[in-house]
Amino acid sequence: MDSTGTGTGFAARGHDHGQCVADALAMAEAVCARRNARLTRLRRRVFEMLWAAHKPTRAYDLLDRLRSEHDGAAPPTVYRALDFLLEHGLIHKLESLNAYIGCVQPDAPHRGQFLICEDCQSVAELDDPDIARRVLAKAHDLGFAVRHQTIEVSGTCADCSEARDERGRDA
Amino acid sequence: MDSTGTGTGFAARGHDHGQCVADALAMAEAVCARRNARLTRLRRRVFEMLWAAHKPTRAYDLLDRLRSEHDGAAPPTVYRALDFLLEHGLIHKLESLNAYIGCVQPDAPHRGQFLICEDCQSVAELDDPDIARRVLAKAHDLGFAVRHQTIEVSGTCADCSEARDERGRDA
């Protein structure tokens, strides 16, 4: 299930990333097939790039990479692909970064919660029902009908905290 | 304490908005005085505009209003004022809208949670410690050190839901 094999939401540093990307792609194919959505070459390529990067990636970075392998690429090219992938829940947009990242569980639609490391740009996608439920409950108390939740937490991941501690001892 | 007099986080429709803006301004003055921060005319003006609008406002909308009363205004003019106000917790940025809004409780620094009505653009700033705590707890489990939380919920507020229901009955 968890192709990164960590259980923490963060990708393990030594994981088999080739397999990780292949698994994600297979999952995307399956999801699209089930819905008669067309995962065209362009869309598949953008999805692959996002997974290959394994960290939040900006639209124009994707565009640069697209251009390097295909001349006609322009902003709408990448934004249209992103829109498609977003619609089908295959990727998420991180609003606080204006960046995009592959979804770790595209099977069931969900509003992810994200932990974003400011040091190494790694991202953990949580799916904590408690958090989502608490937000829903509070909104419901106020008569507010929730359509979408954006929950993004920035800070420092465990690895980077350790590294920082070690540097601290050296100094 | 709650100058809008609602207790729901949303501003009441009939509230004394002149007083509401004046209260916010007084609070901002107090906060800045306490910290020896200079709430200059420009910064005060931007803060006032945000409170006067009482809904998420974009930087370039503020800029347009500034220009109408002051020739030299340019993008940096407004962004610098916004930066100052953000630093001192007098306003918040809504990442999912690229818009800014006055903070309802600038005394204590906090990471607000926002309910954003897609119909009427009204915003409720919550300060639910349960939500924040649950996010912190989950992050802590993963060894993640939280610096900042972005929690924005879009949907439909109670007033707009009612209005929609009534339109539904008419049809």
Added chain:
DNA sequence: ACGATTGTTGAAACAGTATAACATTACCCG
């Protein structure tokens, strides 16, 4: 097979959001 319909891509221009860099002015303090 055929045309109508729909979805996808190509291409150019444009709109909106934000910052960099440097010159100038206003404020504070000794």
Added chain:
DNA sequence: CGGGTAATGTTATACTGTTTCAACAATCGT
């Protein structure tokens, strides 16, 4: 006053995202 720091003016530029229309391709009903 002089000298330093904070704030603003000014210009230019980078980054993010949309609109528009034309061309093309897959799909579907006949």
